[in-house]
Amino acid sequence: MLDAKSGATIADVDASTDAAAVNAKSHLPGDHPAVMPAKVGILVANLGTPDNYDYWSMRRYLNEFLSDRRVIDYSPFIWQPLLQLVILSKRPFSSGEAYKSIWNHDAGESPLMTITKAQTAKLKDSLAARFGDNVVVDFCMRYGNPSTKSKVQALIDQGCRKILFFPLYPHYAGATSATANDAFFRALMTQKWQPDSRTVPAYYENSTYIDALAQSVERSYALMETKPDVLVCSYHGVPKRYLMEGDPYHCQCQKTTRLLKERLGWADDKIVTTFQSRFGPEEWLKPYTVEEVARLAEHGKKRIAVIAPAFSADCIETLEEINEEIRESFEEGGGEHFTYIPCLNDDDAHINALTEVIETNLKGWID
Template sequence: MNQVHATRPEHSPKDHPAVPRGKIGVLLANLGTPDSYTYWPMRRYLNQFLSDKRVIDYPSWKWQPILQGIILTKRPFSSGEAYKSIWNHELDESPLMLITKDQTAAITETMKTRFGDMVMVDFCMRYGNPSTESKVRKMVKAGCEKILFFPLYPQYAGATTATANDEFFRALMKEKWQPAVRTVPAYFGHPQYIESLAASIEAAYGELENRPEMLVVSYHGMPTRYLKEGDPYHCHCQKNTRLLKERLGWEDTEITTTFQSQFGPEEWLQPYTVDEVARLAKEDGKKRIAVVAPAFSADCIETLEEINEEIKESFEEAGGEEFTYIPCLNDHPSHIAALSQIIEENLQGWIG
């Protein structure tokens, strides 16, 4: 295995300090989480998130008065209550933070076994802490001459992958000596990812006494306008579902694609998950459904609270009887293996 040590640069004076060189950084990135579910941490987090032009692209003169004067006055309370319902109170962290830490630790072990001390693995959040800038600085100081930036979004979207990359490049702008960098592209079609996703569904179905009549594959939504402006997210989601269906060997009547988490007055990608599950129960007479959320690499507020509480309630109020939420892949060994394989493929040419 390769070992990396701090050494004095060649031809430098004898009193020159040893400099750690030669490492490769792998920086995982996820959306982020508030530091707490109380008002001010929630407000800071929501302000950063909802002020991102990649997320909401309205002109600042139009959007900021609404955001600062109305939304950020009320929404921290409702969002805080939602976070409180899923918060790990013992460790005082959100599920997304805990799972991302576990994913990072598992991938670190895999990379260490494969490459020794040559690869440094860490994580950052686009919004909140730990910031992208702080982790880029840490990697540069540790001697990373190359950094692979890995947004943990299987499907590409401007509001997820692109804004994470934006923040990464902004951090690099502050470095005197920039490392060479690469970014990992969308990986929804990677065979190991599809295999891991399909296996999780098969395992969940295998534990149920009654097989669900429909699998609802729910992706985070976005305004339909973004699709018309060239964002490939909708296409990636549809293809993700098709690849999953083909791997499972299912019929079209057993699986459907929906979109959740719509926000604001615009039309978003449809059908909306919350409405579709109710329609399945009321109009199609489906009494048993399962929901899986492949747009999320880790369980978070949109899965644990929105799907497993709000969307579940919508299904049951419409007459549904058995609702099964299939967790995200999180730090399952097959998911870690898939992510590690994607990392190794993207490190080709950088490391032996």
């Protein structure tokens, strides 16, 4: 934008001054809209969470989630009647009970919300130590609140002329990373003056991330008198068809397991890759975690540990599905000792890994 009187561009403005001083320094007309100092925004994104576990909160959340064509890509003419008339009349009750069992009642929010807030707070401190107040860090959710659109607007309102969007998924999948990016791009479509933007790619093979995973395993194993027979790396599943259509998620998960095994210095038979959270009638990536843990127990593996490398924060799929449903399957198969190793959450090693990924993707914008 060019001022006709002075020839000064808004980009020439000293970012250290406030909006009023910016207008004065650039000799903008007095009635010109206030121009904020230019900053860089970092917006981290997680999957999402219902506002509460009551029926209507769950229904709103599930409707948004299950209506996403990246998540369920069946024809809406077939899927939407089934979703609205059958699934959403029943599932909010069962999902609500599951959320209730893990809910952070003191804070009045889901564990995913509590953890994402803690991660964001630590990232703010970490990045402020490196870049000062030239960066603004915030978080959003792909589904539910706070929405991606609202947080993009909040960053722009704070003067962010560049935004780095960071889906907190170590592995790329169309149903996770891509749909988060879609929401970000849609938010930019509503802006008169779009900020420069970048999206952070998958970081499944980042050595600092792998090391953080390994440290969490080592800490957990150090507390046990008898070590598990097998470590199960349980990743969220997707339909097998997605792999055949070019989605790289399966291959990236397999590589994370291999790199973790090599970092730990383990033999091949000490670690396995499985996939959980199957939904619908078609075949998903195998082996299914719930079946594999039962098979391991039946074949004499009486002690196992389970870790979920694809989740950056503990949520319903880890705290309820792994720690309850999958644990139960293992014990019914004859297993005796089941250990769930929590997600990296706001562990300092995890924050260091996320900070490193962010710094790499900020190169050329701020150094």
